[in-house]
């Protein structure tokens with residue numbers, strides 16, 4: 001991943017009203033946030049994915065959704081390639097599957 005997106009959001013503590021600008025993580029959602037003023041641990045509200053959705057001044061913007069989307073796409077392509085290789089191996093006749101394996105087992109089990 002070469003993409004680096006810096007996103008900041010101001011978290012407003014529901015307990016004391018303290019505001020602090022924080023950088024949102026782009027690789028994951030932040031579930032917990034400790035208020036630097038009163039020390040209260042904030043948790044996301046029921047329907048929200050992270051504390052920035054619940055208490056941040058900005059909602060998770062579209063650019064972050066795109067960043068996550070491309071990450072997921074890369075992962076899917078990677079997994080599909082592995083499956084492709086595995087399927088190829090399954091259709092091969094047994095003697096072509098792994099030429100070294102019978103040699104090893106034949107010599108080591110003597």
Ligand SMILES: [Zn+2]
Nearest residue numbers: 013016035038
């Ligand atoms: Zn607070």
